[in-house]
Amino acid sequence: MAPALCVNCKTERALIKRPKNHAKLCKVCFITIFEDEVHHTITSSQLFQPGEKVAIGASGGKDSTVLASVLKTLNERHEYGLDLVLLSIDEGIKGYRDDSLETVKRNAVQYDMPLTVVGYDELYGWTMDQVVETIGKKGNCTYCGVFRRQALDRGAKMLGIKHVVTGHNADDVAETVLMNLLRGDLARLSRSTSIVTGDDRSEVKRSKPLKYSYEKEIVLYAHHKKLDYFSTECIYSPEAFRGSARSLIKQLERVRPTAILDIVRSGEDMARLVPGESPSSCACKGNKTSPMVPAEDDIGGCGSQKGRTSGNEMAAMDKQLRENEAHEGLEVDVAMVMSESKNNGAKKHKELPIRSGNGTSKSAPRQVRGNCSRCGYMSSQDICQACILLEGLNKNRAQIQI
Numbered sequence: 542m543a544p545a546l547c548v549n550c551k552t553e554r555a556l557i558k559r560p561k562n563h564a565k566l567c568k569v570c571f572i573t574i575f576e577d578e579v580h581h582t583i584t585s586s587q588l589f590q591p592g593e594k595v596a597i598g599a600s601g602g603k604d605s606t607v608l609a610s611v612l613k614t615l616n617e618r619h620e621y622g623l624d625l626v627l628l629s630i631d632e633g634i635k636g637y638r639d640d641s642l643e644t645v646k647r648n649a650v651q652y653d654m655p656l657t658v659v660g661y662d663e664l665y666g667w668t669m670d671q672v673v674e675t676i677g678k679k680g681n682c683t684y685c686g687v688f689r690r691q692a693l694d695r696g697a698k699m700l701g702i703k704h705v706v707t708g709h710n711a712d713d714v715a716e717t718v719l720m721n722l723l724r725g726d727l728a729r730l731s732r733s734t735s736i737v738t739g740d741d742r743s744e745v746k747r748s749k750p751l752k753y754s755y756e757k758e759i760v761l762y763a764h765h766k767k768l769d770y771f772s773t774e775c776i777y778s779p780e781a782f783r784g785s786a787r788s789l790i791k792q793l794e795r796v797r798p799t800a801i802l803d804i805v806r807s808g809e810d811m812a813r814l815v816p817g818e819s820p821s822s823c824a825c826k827g828n829k830t831s832p833m834v835p836a837e838d839d840i841g842g843c844g845s846q847k848g849r850t851s852g853n854e855m856a857a858m859d860k861q862l863r864e865n866e867a868h869e870g871l872e873v874d875v876a877m878v879m880s881e882s883k884n885n886g887a888k889k890h891k892e893l894p895i896r897s898g899n900g901t902s903k904s905a906p907r908q909v910r911g912n913c914s915r916c917g918y919m920s921s922q923d924i925c926q927a928c929i930l931l932e933g934l935n936k937n938r939a940q941i942q943i
């Protein structure tokens with residue numbers, strides 16, 4: 542059978558079956574199209590100002606590494622005029638974060654960007670290893686997520702930076718939309734679809750330029766651009782509800798590749814129906830530009846994006862890509878790779894009870910801006926989530942010492 546030609550340039554051999562729409566593309570066209578789509582997201586939502594200093598929340602994982610690489614490329618190609626830096630959070634997880642931080646350090650050299658690392662221990666007096674030692678593995682992802690959100694903001698403030706970009710992708714957004722739909726929490730659903738989150742008080746805005754990029758395409762991009770990233774999963778278990786939403790999305794994607802983007806778009810459409818919420822979406826859908834929404838409603842979970850993939854699918858996909866390449870330039874059928882990895886992947890589905898009190902409120906009332914009376918961090922409550930979690934941890938520590 543004659544090799545298929547790229548449907549875009551019609552000259553090169555098609556090597557990639559695009560996960561988003563199954564279009565067969567050559568490597569160069571895939572990379573260009575991926576970058577063009579991110580550029581479109583950035584320009585249509587007027588994400589950046591010329592001369593803006595932007596911190597990239599870098600974990601060393603594929604999402605934030607691709608984000609750093611793409612932003613560097615686009616910043617040069619389209620003259621955004623951005624001053625890009627890397628900001629990493631050290632959660633204090635031995636054998637995971639210390640290794641991935643080494644990757645970020647190499648990225649800083651590769652992309653010629655300054656790097657700042659902020660540790661949970663210095664900010665909170667607790668490493669995640671110590672948190673898990675105290676509370677067990679159950680629910681630790683919640684602690685990590687709450688701490689990380691503040692840590693990124695505080696790190697940015699230390700650097701005098703008002704804009705942090707994160708590597709959240711379309712799969713992450715779809716997952717959050719689905720979770721909020723299943724909880725019946727339309728207000729939160731609406732906020733989670735926004736490309737920009739942040740708070741005028743905190744003065745640090747948060748955005749996700751890869752909001753419309755598929756996780757699988759991020760893996761393909763990283764592979765074909767030969768990016769240096771860390772692909773070990775977080776050793777601590779993800780929140781069960783999030784894990785289930787993620788599995789469901791992956792299953793839907795298998796039967797209908799556009800499902801992920803459809804869920805994101807549906808989330809944006811539903812957000813438009815929520816009174817008082819003004820969501821953002823790509824401007825070509827006829828929407829206004831992004832308003833700021835509270836950072837506390839940002840997408841939660843593991844910042845490395847690794848801990849949530851069921852059965853280590855993405856790592857399996859990456860491995861398969863390498864093997865394929867080692868043989869010959871075979872056409873990469875991602876759907877096949879994924880179903881294989883599903884069968885081989887050890888699925889560890891421990892059902893954990895859903896934590897109440899963290900984002901599971903039946904209806905999120907319109908939030909009142911304020912600051913935490915303990916740490917001063919912006920919070921809609923008298924005491925912020927991080928301080929509440931820390932109080933519990935510190936009580937535990939005190940009891941152990943007695």
Ligand SMILES: [Zn+2]
Nearest residue numbers: 547550567570
């Ligand atoms: Zn081509």
Ligand SMILES: [Zn+2]
Nearest residue numbers: 913916925928
């Ligand atoms: Zn606080």
